[in-house]
Amino acid sequence: MKKETPKEESTPVCPKCGSALSDVVTTPTGKKLQRCSKGSWNAETKKNEGCDYVKWLPVEPETLDEKCPKCGAPLVLTVTRFGKKMKKCSTGGWDAAAKKATGCDYVEWINGTTEDLAEDCPECGEKLVLYTTSSGKKMKKCSTSGWDKEKRMATGCTYVQWL
Ligand SMILES: [Zn+2]
Ligand SMILES: [Zn+2]
């Protein structure tokens, strides 16, 4: 009887050409991928050279120190395939067999981040914040400014300075 050699799961190989995969790299948007060691990205021609196999790795959701407003469970921070960030309820999931969402469906999209600045607004004297959009653009804006979701209009001071 022939002995079956167990497949090594610790060394992933490229399903296209059978070569070993390169180390995991993290993209600027926080996604993780592994390329085939026989392939490489040429930044000048913007083309893949050699084997073009890319394995996208699932991004581990980060548990936040925030509670879901719907059910009180902790929220997790996830990044979509397109690099958009969202907070979602940790009890929410996807039943692949039934093709429907399970658990809590609370989701909050994150459009950008704000950082406190030690500068005063030239218009109203309140503190300024540094706002970074989801696409990486930065601007200074007044900390009193906000967005009224119900009325769909800006509130507070409208001072904005793009950097
Ligand atoms: Zn390959
Ligand atoms: Zn929830």
Ligand SMILES: [Zn+2]
């Ligand atoms: Zn202001």
